[in-house]
Amino acid sequence: MQERVGSVIRWAAWLCLSMMLWTAAVESTHNHPSQTESTSCSICVVAHSTAPTASSNHVRPVFAAIGLLQEEEVVAKPRLDVFDFGIRGPPTV
Numbered sequence: 001m002q003e004r005v006g007s008v009i010r011w012a013a014w015l016c017l018s019m020m021l022w023t024a025a026v027e028s029t030h031n032h033p034s035q036t037e038s039t040s041c042s043i044c045v046v047a048h049s050t051a052p053t054a055s056s057n058h059v060r061p062v063f064a065a066i067g068l069l070q071e072e073e074v075v076a077k078p079r080l081d082v083f084d085f086g087i088r089g090p091p092t093v
């Protein structure tokens with residue numbers, strides 16, 4: 001069963017790859033018999049358009065202190081003592 005799923009995935013991958021290569025080849029080599037058809041072709045319009053310029057309307061970040069961190073020392077308190085387990089503590093010297 002797993003071999004069948006693996007072969008299906010492999011075939012799908014090869015199909016997608018071949019379609020992608022075929023599409024790239026067709027897009028780069030297609031031509032139009034008249035100029036009017038090329039003006040309505042989306043591939044030609046994109047190919048002959050100018051390079052897009054990067055535009056951004058992002059506001060620059062403002063860094064401001066909004067508070068002061070108050071650190072408090074935390075001391076963990078054990079819930080169980082060693083003797084609660086019935087285990088002998090370390091020998092005292």
Ligand SMILES: [Zn+2]
Pocket residue numbers: 030031032038041042043044045
């Ligand atoms: Zn075209």
